[in-house]
Amino acid sequence: xxxxSQHPSWVICKSGTSVKIECRSLDFQATTxxxxxxxxxxxxxxxxxxxxxxxxTYEQGVEKDKFLINHASLTLSTLTVTSAxxxxxxxxxxxxxxxxxxxxxxxxxxxxGTRLTVL
Amino acid sequence: GDSVTQMEGPVTxxxxxxxxxxxxxxxxxxxxxxxxxxxxxEGLQLLLKATKxxxxxxxxxxxxxxxKETTSFHLEKGSVxxxxxAVYFCALSPWTGTASKLTFxxxxxxxxxx
Numbered sequence: 001x002x003x004x005s006q007h008p009s010w011v012i013c014k015s016g017t018s019v020k021i022e023c024r025s026l027d028f029q030a031t032t033x034x035x036x037x038x039x040x041x042x043x044x045x046x047x048x049x050x051x052x053x054x055x056x057t058y059e060q061g062v063e064k065d066k067f068l069i070n071h072a073s074l075t076l077s078t079l080t081v082t083s084a085x086x087x088x089x090x091x092x093x094x095x096x097x098x099x100x101x102x103x104x105x106x107x108x109x110x111x112x113g114t115r116l117t118v119l
Numbered sequence: 120g121d122s123v124t125q126m127e128g129p130v131t132x133x134x135x136x137x138x139x140x141x142x143x144x145x146x147x148x149x150x151x152x153x154x155x156x157x158x159x160x161e162g163l164q165l166l167l168k169a170t171k172x173x174x175x176x177x178x179x180x181x182x183x184x185x186x187k188e189t190t191s192f193h194l195e196k197g198s199v200x201x202x203x204x205a206v207y208f209c210a211l212s213p214w215t216g217t218a219s220k221l222t223f224x225x226x227x228x229x230x231x232x233x
Binding site: 006034041042043044046049093095107108109110111112113 | 155161163164208220221223225228
């Protein structure tokens with residue numbers, strides 16, 4: 001089946017530093033990937049839509065300069081949290097559109113998530 | 120805009136009890152509907168899906184039927200197990216012909232006890 005990985009699975013950083021999170025589709029190509037943020041005991045909040053070879057589309061209220069997204073290839077999208085602060089601590093989840101898997105049109109496959117803690 | 124409403128949890132059941140988690144939606148057009156499950160410390164996994172009215176999605180004993188007349192996609196299982204303890208998310212994706220963002224419900228936590 002379609003597998004999406006994220007790296008790292010957890011990261012702790014100091015306030016003011018930047019953190020990069022990678023999202024990879026391991027056995028299929030994904031022209032579109034999505035980045036979500038999940039707060040404890042809450043639902044997923046879509047942050048942005050990442051399209052290979054073009055700029056990401058951010059949801060209302062999400063700071064583009066703080067959450068940098070790069071979709072450099074059909075199997076890799078990265079989210080960089082710049083100048084992280086404690087309020088950025090959260091669980092970040094990516095997903096990849098499964099249209100490329102033929103049988104999974106309009107279906108998303110999710111990564112396991114990355115837990116970010118900013119001290 | 121599109122929205123998904125789920126019953127609030129947590130839902131606590133004894134093993135082998137019948138499970139229903141209600142989900143209703145608001146959307147224009149003909150969305151696809153999904154149930155995702157999130158086990159403790161893990162990412163979301165697709166549990167089942169339905170892409171058109173009257174479709175029934177099923178997996179691992181769970182079922183949900185796409186009811187356009189009542190705009191519902193309720194999740195059911197006849198006999199739950201302790202291993203089913205997780206958070207369940209109902210979601211929809213509008214039909215646009217290309218990848219579309221998912222709209223999630225708030226999630227329902229299920230706790231199954233012996």
